Amino acid sequence: MSPDEYCQDKAQRSGSSFYYGFAFLPPVRRRAITAVYALCREVDDVVDECSDPALARIKLDWWRDEIASAYAGVPQHPVARALAGTVRTFDLPQEELAEILDGMRMDLERSRYPDFDTLLTYCHRVAGLVGRLSARIFGSRDPATLEYAHELGIAFQLTNIVRDVGEDARRGRIYLPEDELRRFGVAPEDILAARHSEAFVRLMEFQIERARRRYASALAVLPRAERRAQRPGLVMAAIYRTLLEEIRRDGCRVLDRRIALPPARKLWIAGRAWLAG
Numbered sequence: 001m002s003p004d005e006y007c008q009d010k011a012q013r014s015g016s017s018f019y020y021g022f023a024f025l026p027p028v029r030r031r032a033i034t035a036v037y038a039l040c041r042e043v044d045d046v047v048d049e050c051s052d053p054a055l056a057r058i059k060l061d062w063w064r065d066e067i068a069s070a071y072a073g074v075p076q077h078p079v080a081r082a083l084a085g086t087v088r089t090f091d092l093p094q095e096e097l098a099e100i101l102d103g104m105r106m107d108l109e110r111s112r113y114p115d116f117d118t119l120l121t122y123c124h125r126v127a128g129l130v131g132r133l134s135a136r137i138f139g140s141r142d143p144a145t146l147e148y149a150h151e152l153g154i155a156f157q158l159t160n161i162v163r164d165v166g167e168d169a170r171r172g173r174i175y176l177p178e179d180e181l182r183r184f185g186v187a188p189e190d191i192l193a194a195r196h197s198e199a200f201v202r203l204m205e206f207q208i209e210r211a212r213r214r215y216a217s218a219l220a221v222l223p224r225a226e227r228r229a230q231r232p233g234l235v236m237a238a239i240y241r242t243l244l245e246e247i248r249r250d251g252c253r254v255l256d257r258r259i260a261l262p263p264a265r266k267l268w269i270a271g272r273a274w275l276a277g
Helices: 003-014 018-022 027-049 053-072 078-089 094-109 116-138 143-163 165-170 178-184 188-192 198-221 231-249 263-276
Strands: none
Touching: 003 018, 003 027, 003 078, 018 027, 018 231, 018 263, 027 053, 027 078, 027 094, 027 116, 053 078, 053 094, 078 094, 094 116, 116 143, 116 231, 143 165, 143 198, 143 231, 165 188, 178 188, 178 198, 198 231, 231 263
């Protein structure tokens, strides 16, 4: 299996909506974004699957070295080997790839977030920077596009947080800010015990509305001249915004289930968004 095939397999097996945004890209750009996405999956798996935090830190440090090796042209892992060509072709900043690992380390250091500002730092590292890297691969020529992509990445992460409240709680993690839990009268124990309530619905509706505002603010700064190049992000935004509405229509019942769109519907949304872009 070649490095590109390894990354492709990693992306496909994730079942993520992001894959639908990649499908319409030219081969060179598709391989590049798939390599970046595969890196994100690899380091996320380190945090999710490694029960020993000390060992997880060692593995993340190894990945930091692999990223450096990709820039030096001597990587070992198939994902880093695929990245080696990508970082040169699209001039991706090494510090942005490395900072993604800082976000992953936050998952080893904390399972709660006292306020939204702290959560925003996490979202910047694990998603906003991925947005910026992606925009460069798609073909960004305007600094405003990087701002759009950063905001869009944060909106994606906020959507993931809404969708995955129950799944994260079963891992002992709560990404909803603690001060907002108190404001809406939801105890952390309610989240961990999957106790659905009217207070929880109000809390989640607040989270959904904040994510919706992030999508709107991102799209507002995307230069019209770059919309065509940035269509993969617009495809993903269309899918994720639809998912938010599905969660709202389902009564925000995310504590005991994972709400998802069927693949056929995702493909239909993706095709429509691609043509509209």
